[in-house]
Amino acid sequence: MSCIIRSALVGFALLFSSPVFSQVGKIPLSVGVSPAGINAREPQVAVGTDGSVWVTYGVDNALYCTRSANSGATFDAPVKVGEAGKLSLGMRRGPRIAVAGKSVVISAVYGGKGGGADGDLLVWRSQDGGKSWQGSFRVNDVTGSAREGLHAMTASSDGTLACAWLDLRSKGTTIYAAFSQNGGKTWSANRLVYRSPDGTVCECCHPSLAYDSQGRLYVMWRNVLGGARDMYLTRSDNGGKSFQPAQKLGAGTWFLNACPMDGGALAFNRKNDALTLWRREQEIFLCSPGLPEQKVGNGIQGWLAVSGNTIGSVWLTQRGGQLNVSTDRKEPRILSNNADDPCVAPLNREKSRFIVVWQEASNRGTAIYASTF
Numbered sequence: 001m002s003c004i005i006r007s008a009l010v011g012f013a014l015l016f017s018s019p020v021f022s023q024v025g026k027i028p029l030s031v032g033v034s035p036a037g038i039n040a041r042e043p044q045v046a047v048g049t050d051g052s053v054w055v056t057y058g059v060d061n062a063l064y065c066t067r068s069a070n071s072g073a074t075f076d077a078p079v080k081v082g083e084a085g086k087l088s089l090g091m092r093r094g095p096r097i098a099v100a101g102k103s104v105v106i107s108a109v110y111g112g113k114g115g116g117a118d119g120d121l122l123v124w125r126s127q128d129g130g131k132s133w134q135g136s137f138r139v140n141d142v143t144g145s146a147r148e149g150l151h152a153m154t155a156s157s158d159g160t161l162a163c164a165w166l167d168l169r170s171k172g173t174t175i176y177a178a179f180s181q182n183g184g185k186t187w188s189a190n191r192l193v194y195r196s197p198d199g200t201v202c203e204c205c206h207p208s209l210a211y212d213s214q215g216r217l218y219v220m221w222r223n224v225l226g227g228a229r230d231m232y233l234t235r236s237d238n239g240g241k242s243f244q245p246a247q248k249l250g251a252g253t254w255f256l257n258a259c260p261m262d263g264g265a266l267a268f269n270r271k272n273d274a275l276t277l278w279r280r281e282q283e284i285f286l287c288s289p290g291l292p293e294q295k296v297g298n299g300i301q302g303w304l305a306v307s308g309n310t311i312g313s314v315w316l317t318q319r320g321g322q323l324n325v326s327t328d329r330k331e332p333r334i335l336s337n338n339a340d341d342p343c344v345a346p347l348n349r350e351k352s353r354f355i356v357v358w359q360e361a362s363n364r365g366t367a368i369y370a371s372t373f
């Protein structure tokens with residue numbers, strides 16, 4: 001059973017309405033991903049090599065997953081993935097999803113029963129197209145060290161999975177990573193990615209990571225150095241055994257005696273150039289390592305994906321505000337006027353098409369929606 005296409009109209013017009021217009025222009029129809037009235041939150045999206053679109057999200061303390069076989073036009077009824085105590089949700093805390101070969105893998109941080117006393121990074125996997133799920137499998141090898149609840153997961157072209165997270169096993173917040181060669185069933189010993197010489201990285205901004213086509217792993221996070229909360233990037237060329245010295249992104253800096261609770265996103269073009277999108281103050285920037293940053297727009301919660309050499313960017317004007325989408329830094333379009341926590345993935349890596357998912361609150365609860373651009 002597929003979910004219902006949503007518009008801003010109500011009642012009988014839900015199934016037959018025209019696109020909605022606003023002062024900023026045409027807002028296209030979006031597709032309901034989650035059932036109404038269940039308070040679904042923090043969506044994440046991944047696209048398999050066969051074109052299947054996978055979306056995960058949290059509802060209270062449970063994880064759910066749904067699949068689209070038609071590029072996001074409709075979605076199957078969601079399947080419960082698992083539940084293992086108290087699920088970390090909110091401000092980019094929540095599940096992550098990746099497709100590794102025949103495995104669809106979902107990660108999340110749980111505390112209490114089933115997880116560590118304070119918080120463990122746990123993984124579930126499906127090898128039958130999302131019909132059933134195995135897990136949970138723990139990623140962090142020091143109990144409770146992932147309790148900040150902020151992490152990232154990605155898969156390489158050969159099916160290797162990588163997780164990176166904010167870790168609290170020692171004084172200060174550090175970045176750790178682990179790897180799986182069997183679809184998330186077992187994980188390597190944890191490896192330190194970065195420890196700030198000032199004692200901590202930014203304590204509440206999620207990290208990002210991605211593999212390029214040569215299998216090199218890049219990790220990005222918000223640092224704390226001399227009072228500045230700037231984005232930094234490192235790379236491993238040997239499967240995470242070691243990481244290069246961290247490199248600051250962009251020419252500007254952001255002095256802030258607080259955590260903005262806003263990370264960024266990372267992707268690659270055909271030439272394997274690393275492309276990053278992130279926030280500084282109330283602006284969103286696109287940046288490649290060693291080059292000046294380029295402003296994309298005003299707002300928060302940026303995310304990007306790359307299809308061929310086309311860059312798809314999404315961001316919010318504010319929480320619960322306009323969802324902006326843009327390709328190659330062109331004038332943005334508005335997909336929603338009431339969005340939170342958007343992310344984007346390439347529908348086809350060569351045809352410049354993207355799918356974006358986000359959450360919206362209403363008097364019936366919080367629900368997940370999707371659209372393409």
